[in-house]
Structures are given as C-alpha cells and as structure tokens.
Amino acid sequence: MKDNIAIRVEGLSKLYRIGQYVGTGIQYKTLRETLASLVYVPIYRIKTSFKSLLKNSSETLVKNFDTDKSTSSFIWALRDVSFEVKKGEIIGIIGENGAGKSTLLKILTGITKPTEGYAELKGRVGSLLEVGTGFHPELTGRENIYLSGAILGMSKKEIDRRFKEIVEFAGIEKFLDTPLKRYSSGMAVRLGFAVAAHLEPEILLVDEVLTVGDIEFQRKCLGKMGEVVKSGRTILFVSHNLWAVRNLCDRVILLQRGKIIKIGRSDEVIKYYIELNSQKFENYKSDNLTGNINNQTDMTLGLGYRILNIRLIDLKREKIQNFFISEGAFVEITFQVINNGTKPRFSLGLFGPHGEKIFGSLNNTDDLYAEPLKQGIYKTTCRIPGNLLNEGKFSISLTCGEVGKFESYRYDNILSFDCIDDGLLRGDYCGEFSGLIRPKLEWHTHCISNEN
C-alpha cells in the first residue's frame, strides 16, 4: 500500500439474510429445530429419491431444508464499495437511512466480517459508533470514565493522563462520584462524548454521534471535532448533519442502497444529495386535497417541525378559495414544532397560470424568524398584499427548512387560487390589463411651468 494512503477499501460487500433466519442463515436459530432437521432431512431425502425412482421423472423438486429460500430473502447492505483515503484526510459519508453507512463503519472497525472484498487500514484505529459505550448505571462517573476508556481502547495510563480534560469537557466535576443512574440524560451523553473525544487513534471512524445533545453541546462537539481534524488524523465521518459534513470534510462519499453513487468534493456531493431528495417532493400535488396536507407523507426528514396545514385565509381569518385583487389574502401555515429550539425558515413561491415564477418570499421579516421555538403548534401567516396581483389563476409553492441548516423541502402547487378583479382600482377603464401582476403604483403629476 502506498505510503500516504491510510485506508484502502476494495470491493467491500456485505450480504444479510433477512426474514426468518437473520444473519448467516446457515444454521438454524434454535437447537430444537436443528435437532429436528437432523431427523427430517435424511427422511425427506430418502422419500424424494424413492419417489423419483418410482416415477422415473427427473422433475422432483427437492426442497432444501438447510437454505430455505422460500422463507427468507437476501439483501446486500454493501455492494462492491471501493475507495481510498489519504493520511490526514477527512471523509464524510452521507446517504439516507439504510444506505449502508453504519455497516461500512462496522466492517472497518472489525465488528463484523465482510461477505466479499478487502480493506486495509494503516495506523491505530479508534471507532466511535455510539456515545457511552460500556457505561454501567451502577458505577460512578469516575469509574465509568475508566471503563468506557478501556473499552474504547485506551490504556489505563492514557486515561489517567487525560482524566482531567475529560471531566472538564463534560462539565461534571461535581458529579464524579455519583452513580451514573443519577445523571440526567444530557450529562450522561456529555460524559460519553467527552471520553470518546479524547481517544487519540491515527484513524478515527465516527458514526452519527454528533446528533445527540442540546445545541450548546453540539457546538462543543463540532468544535472538538474541528480540533481533531486539525491534528492531522484520518477521519471517516458518517452524519446526517450536512452542515457539519460540509464544514469538516474534504471529500464526501454518497451511499445509496449499499453502493457508492457519488464521491468527490464535499459541496458538490452534498448539492447532488439535496437535489436527489428534493426531487422526491416535486411530484407531490395537492390539488386533490385542496390545500390540506396529507399527514401520511413523512415531511419531517431532518426538520424539527412538521407541517400540519396550509390554507388561504382572508382578513377575517376565514378560509377562502379565491380573493379580490384589492383585498389580498394571507397564506396561513400551521405547523408543529417537534424538537425544542427549532428555527423554521419558510419561503413561498408564487407561480402564474402557466407555471411562470412571479416571485419568492422568505419569512425573514417575521418577528420570530431565527428565534428558537419551543415544542408546540404554531401558525405562520404571510400577507399577500392587495392590489398586487392581476386577475387570473395562481399557485403557490412552499419551501420548508430551518435557519442554519442546509437541507430544505419544497412542495409545489400546494395551494392554488383565483384572483378576482373587483374593479375598485379601475376607475372608468374597462379594458384589459395584461401581465401577471397589477401593482398599485404611485403616480404623481405636478406643474413645472405655468407659461405656455
């Protein structure tokens, strides 16, 4: 292996058998069945061979007891994955749930063996697949630090050396000698991460551990990861947090259903991934639901809130289907905040009768924009002013995201309405106004000279 390569993966594949016999599926899961099959299989074999002798036909279907494919099926969690990582590089691994990211890390850590393929890692490997590995609730914080550190691969001397730093990072000086079962979940998570963060291997494999804890803690973790990054370690970083991946990683691997579908610079791959995802929602049309959002569509991928309803209402806050040009209307979005501290970001797009984009508007003039919202149900309204639009048919698209987060989800044609001319601004003009918008503009005349 070339000198500057830290990790080399070639054709790595992992086959899982799903269904009745999970795992290798070669042996039965219970002793009782194995013993029973020891009796039945030879009897069955004798029966079928006897039958075929009698029938003289070669078409006897022998049901194979050992690998009964009729009751189980196979899935390739990883298929022919190959890549190289140079020393000191930070690689992000992204993909939807089930893409094979954790399986890849598990194989590289050595927890499970691949079905095919080969991997070589140069240097001491440390892996962070879970926060608080090995923690036991009956032991104190101090004892758990030693236990978890030993489990993660640190020697007693190393733990002694870094003990103070670990305690400071977690912020649990006062609770060192309290049993872990008395800790709040936040404290336990901080402690778990603190121990893991002070691992000093040459190659670090990290699996989505930054998704735990409150915002303050996440910031701290990202900071620590940044330090680790600067120290020249090779890191493989699996995460759903695309901001973190973008900021920390040099290159990114995108996995889908066990295969690498894109590998390259972080912003390129992340952009590709987002586009891939938003395409899923573009085909969503709500005309059959008249503005009501079907709760069965899971719209909370990666967002801390969920859209409950979106509708058009008038000045009296009543639901309307159409409105007069001069009155305008409100677009009301009802949503439920699921994660405390979510800062929703909405943008509305207005489209004409032929799908032409008229304008887009972001909710950053909202008082509560970029304010962390507590869990609960909220209504956001957007005022479409009167005397803006021309008469005609319009449709609205809603893009949902969060302040500070990269990904967003767009729902096209989520509302459609007619704008009706009430003639208030026409005066005596009975002609046609063309154009998509008909804003009320200020016209002003003054005399500049009184002479001829």
Next chain:
Amino acid sequence: MSVSKITIIQTEKKWYGLGLNKIWQYRELLYFLVWRDIKIRYKQAFLGVIWAFMQPFTKMVVFSVIFGNLIKINSEGFPYPIFLYAGLLPWEFFSNAIMRSGDSILSNVNLITKVNFPRLILPIASIGTVFIDFTISFVLLVGMIFYFHIALTNCFIMIGPLILITILLSLGVGILFSALNTEYRDFRYILPFLVQIWMYLTPVIYPVTIIPKNWQWIVYLNPMAGIINGYRSAILGKSVDWFQLGISLSVATSLFIVGVVLFKRIEKYMADIV
C-alpha cells in the same frame, strides 16, 4: 519513521490458531471487565460478602439435614457436612462459572455490536467474580475444618493444582456454552436444567462408592467427578486417585480446545446474529 500498525479486513477462510496472543494484547480490557463486575457485585461491600457466604452455607445446612441426618448417606467415616462441603464448594464454583460465562455474550450485546475486541475476553472475564465468591466461601471451609477437627495432611497442597484444573474445565465448558448460546437462542433455557442434572450425576452429595463397582467408570466420564474426588482427598486426607484426575484433566483440556475452536468459528458473524 515509526512503523504503524496495519489492520487487514477480509473474509477469513482460514483459521489462524486459538488467538490467545490477541487476548494478551487486550489484557487491560480483561482486567477492567473483571473490575467492573466486582465493583457492581460488591458495591455494597458488606452485602456482597454476605451473599457469597449465604448461598453455599444454606445449601450445606439443608443438604446436611436431608441427606446427612434423615437419609443418612454414607460419608466414608467423616461427618457428613464437611464431606458434603468439600465437594459442594468446587461444584458451586464450576456451576456458577459455566452459567455466568455461558451468558456472557448475550449479556454484553452492547459491547459486541459497538466495539472491536477479541470476544473470548467476555466468557473469561465473567469468571472473575465467581472466583472471588469461591475464595470467600473457602473461608467457610477452613472454619469447618477446624470445627470438625479434620487433620490436614500434605494432600492439602493438591488444592492449588485442583483449582487450576477446575478453572480450565470451567473455562472450556463456559466458552463452549457461550458459543452455543449465541448460535441457538433456546439453549439459554436448557442450561440451568442441564446444570442441575449434572450435579446429581457428580458425586457431590454422595460418595462414588454407592454406585456398583462395575458401573463406576461411567461416573468418571464426567470430568467433575474426578475433580470433586480430588478435592475430597486433599481436604479430608484420603489418598489421591491420580488416574481419575488424569481423566478429568484430559477431558478438561479437550473441552477447552473444542470450546475455543467453536467459539472462534461463531465469532466471525457474532455481531450479526446477536
């Protein structure tokens, strides 16, 4: 330039030995796992010691009353309680050891699926607390030796090697059972039953002499039989039957090798099925 460690991952077809050198590499983890179990067990130190004491003591009393006084099993000239206890003490160690190590994999699933280390460490570490319990109940044995005025002969030094053979057998059976437990989920429920029957097949409560002479060889197929008799010889001063011990030792060694081999085969896909 320092040579850095290289890890190679591939689907291993060959079998590269028992892997005992890897365990030495991870000896600190082994120490910490034993330390963890001891800490948890003896968190409330006083209660932990009392419990280690209570179990064999209560059993000894109950069995002595039933089998010693009521049924009056022949105890070869020695007071029944000490005759019983000399056999009961090592049996308790063995049965607890194989139950604990048999369960060691399944009770540490969180480690198996998240951390890389030679899995053989788990059944080995689980014997740690069992050995501590053994040491505590050994104190009771010493007490009983004085109480019943048993004269100690130089056979007593056999206790050392006997303990080693017991440990070897416990490890072998424990590792074998932990592998079987992981592969076959219903084995867990067979185990306590198996251990109970095993106790009655071993001359713990009774001396071997109550079995007709030409059938006695069957009893010695059970490796614990020779070991228990060995303990009795060492403690009570009877002569040591080297032949029996030899059988036990060879069975213990073979079981150990079989257990480790089977374990290593299952270890490859343990994280997938656990």
